[in-house]
Amino acid sequence: MFFRQTVVSVAAVLMLAAPAAAQSRSLGPSTGTVRIEQVQAGFIASGEVGGGTLRFRGKSYPITVGGLGIGSIGASRTVASGSVYGLKNRSDFAGAYVQLKEGWAVGGQGGGNIWLRNDKGVTLRLAARRQGLQLSLGADGVVIGFKQ
Template sequence: MTTAGSDSTVQPFYRLIAAIVTFCSLGVLSGCSSSMKIGPEAVAGLAPSGTVDMNEVQVAYIGSGGGGTGTLFYRGNTYTFQIAGLGVGGIGASTIDAKGEVYKLNNLSQFPGAYAQGRYGFALGSTSGGDLWMQNESGVIMHLKAKREGLMLSLGGDAVVISMNR
């Protein structure tokens, strides 16, 4: 018998495991398929479908972990969501305030799920910079400009799970 509390703890864990598998799969597939591109060439000539604001806390020492919240602005509506992720690369700890565009989103149901995230950036106190590129299994791509605060050097990739709030 499961309780609501244990169910809410187990679901994010399984989603995170699914994200790691998706991240690895996307990495393998991107080497084999020209349609699985993340980066400027993947969105060249496309108009954004929407925009996002995300706030995340990230800690890294070779491996990395993070979590936070975000808001999607899509077709005149506002949707809130949760973020959880694990990855490789980087050292330090920082808070991240990221804003950017969403591409290839044709339906709200395509937005949640497991994303592969490539990242680079740095934080030294309040001086920071960096870009995040994310793509999920539905082909939705996000390009985010990140402002970090803390002490961190970030270069690597993550598996990130986005869950919509109800």
Template sequence: MNSSSIAVILALGFFLLANPALLARAQTPPSGPPVARVAIHQATIAFIGSAAIGGGTVTYRGRSYGFNVAGLGVGGVGASRLDAVGDVYGLRHLSDFEGAYLEIHSGWAVGQQGRGFIWLRNPNGVIMRLRAQRRGLALALGADGMIVRLGR
């Protein structure tokens, strides 16, 4: 990850902390049927703050596209791997999938039994509702930001 990516992620983290209204809005349920499917695989290390890196695949209009994920969080302790699958709502153009997402989550992981739920929303109106499983030893509570870029 280069220094400009780190700066963007840090700025996003501070922005999220300063704007609690965005946290409430991110939990608004999506309207309409899902238009795509997504799978994400991510490694996270956390001690009060957290850092994550990974990637995934979005399947949209019958085609699969790889993407990279980088993120910064404001809550949690431990190290874990996240595997998540779910539905995508509000995606009108593939290019709308990219960008900074606000993540609201809660979950836990001990060994291979961790389960949780994740909601992600970006400024383009794209919402992901994910079913997640974490492996490792971690406790995560709070709000995180993620940067999604197409192409892997």
């Protein structure tokens, strides 16, 4: 039963990830950049917590990041950075995102990709560097907020 659920979860993520990767070419011009540092841990279910910086219209805004999901085994420290698409107002950045991720970490080596999208049409496409011991292929619910 466990194996079957895992296979179904991986297949669902792969079906979602392929369109997300292809869609990044049609997102239009980048409207900002983001850098996130977080710690992730999981054994099938996963959790992550961290923070970072949004650069939008020439200004930097500190952010917080937290989430829960499926499709991760192990623990790692992740530094991810990349482009923001579809951001028209700073306030549209904060909120709940769906995250698709794939990556790995063994010691000081590791990498991967992360795609996030919220209900306001904001999309993040990030390249990740990971340190630790982890394998990730899954989906998460992530909440991003602004630090006070």
